[in-house]
Amino acid sequence: METLEKNVNFKEKIVKELKSITIVFIALTVIVYLVFYKDNPLNIIKIVFLYFLLFILQGYALMLYWHKEFDFLERLVLGTIAGISFIGIIGYYLGWMGIGFIGQVIASFLIIGIMVYLIIRKESKKI
């Protein structure tokens, strides 16, 4: 029963954290716009969105494995670092295989998608 609760908590945690991530995205966009107010707002949204998509979101997904060891902020920060590493290293090697940036991004999303699936499955198996 306790494991079941933990698993439900894990899924609830993800849903709750995804809401928090949306807030972080909005807040970050506002902050960046406040600092760089002379820039076109659409440019700012584009830049923050891209950075979010490539590094923060991927990194957050990577860090889900350690969701008990680190709190949300720590996972977001370490995740961004891990996200930069992950996409950077995968991109480097795929570049050697002649795969362009779009392919590199798709590949890293696929790998992280599989990882997230495995993490969720692992949590489910505990029931």
Add this chain to the structure above:
Amino acid sequence: MELIKNLKLESIFVFVLIFSVLFVAAGSLLDHSLTHEFPFAYFASDSFMDQTTVAHVADVENNNYYSFYTAYGYEDVFQSRPILLSQTAGMISKLFNIYPHDAVYIVILFSLVIIFLLVYCIIRRFNKKAAMLSIPFGLLMFKAPFNLVLLFGQWYFIMGVIYFIALLWIIGMDFKKNYLLLGLLFASSVFIHLPETFFVVFFAPFIFIINSLEKKKIDWKFIKCLIVAGLIGIILSSWFLFISSKTEIPAKTSEFEESPLFSFTIDTKMSARGFADVDLSNFGFYIIPLILGFILFLFSKEALKNKGAIIGVITLIIGFMTYLNFEKRAFAHRWFWPVYFCIFIGITLVFLLKMIKKEDIKLCFLVGVIAFIFMMFSIKIETNPGIMNSYDWEAMKWTWADIPKEKPIYFLYGPPMVQRDNLANSKHIAYSWEMDDVREKFSRNFNISEKFQFVINYNANQALCKSDKGFGYYNKVKEDGGVCEISKYPLLIEGMIKNKTLCEIEYLYLNYNTGNSQIDSLNKYISSKLKQNQWISTIHQNQGVEILKNGNPGKECEL
């Protein structure tokens, strides 16, 4: 309920932190805009080197080889510079059609934010109140001379610091499969800035001892984790490590040949390298709470648990490893001293608040925010467009498509050649008028029909080249294991320096915006004299730049 309140308070604090870092670091510097028509706020050759590398990576969508125009015209010289910055910025630039020069700044600014958040998280694990009171003082790093790390384009190092701090934090932590995360960070550290990997490995035993002392037993798990993580790191970065082992590593280690490591040199002056010296006196008034905090930390019962302060001590030692001849690799960490040491100011403030018995989280939040506001008003990096200007940028962009790729461009004296890596923005092999020759010619009445000495612009100091039979363009190079050490090979050197008369040059780039009327007049005079010959004409011109094409290079012309 209290927890939720604290969390909300902390969220606001974190947003204030992000705003402050971006505002102080780049608000004014980039004129409150993230996108610019030309490389804005680029002050040093290193900045242009990174920017032009990113531009090349964005063009070819990989990090395999140097651009031919920074590798003596060769198209298959292995890229040996740190790749993580060019890979990420190149991706941002290409995928969303953002200029590479803006993409680089975006990655670096967010990297600075990450460093601040990382340090905040490390201190917060020990004491949230201390974290809130400490981190605002990290903004001192944007004050001169610390801010040279940003202004002089030490951007690989900035990204390296992320992994350096993250590794020092995680390395002693005990959590499930910690070696996976450590291995990934180790590999990234290799990919972005090797010296930081070295320092982490160098200080790992120090952290091991601290961990063992804290646990009061030998921490074998630590050793096991470090070995596995190291192996993962080596496997993930193996190809890049191989290239580095043939290029950058021997080049950098040879720097120590003249005065070996641990030779206890006392000269720590970096001014000879063009950097202002940084020492503890640069903290000014803040040195008092800093030293007080350091003393309080040393006498604290929980000192061994305070990872933030331990990292502070490690970086203090690294900063003084300049005396052991680690030179600029150790010196570079002094630029980040305000961020590393802010914990000590926080310790002092917590101590003072404890003395008046008012150290609750709300007050710490308030003091932290006020400190941020104070720092924002007291530290400012002025707006400065830097070396590039709209005329040169327009002219250089024009050359991309309108001058055949294989044709070199010769630059007479002008703003682009002040920081030579800027010339790679022309995306052509670029020769600039050698500064010694400029000085020598200006010291006397020289004739423009004389030979001028030009030197090639290049990035690939140590080139690992590829030929049909393996590595190396020349037999001699191949014998040496594929490393083309440029200084040893006359064939390459011959191509690096060219003594030419102006009549021999096919594409000549002249500036009329040098800021020196004497040089502007000389360039105008050269242009008018050259154009007296029918086969030499202007192919591109704007208010600051003129590009001449010689239809018959080498033919004797009147000057």
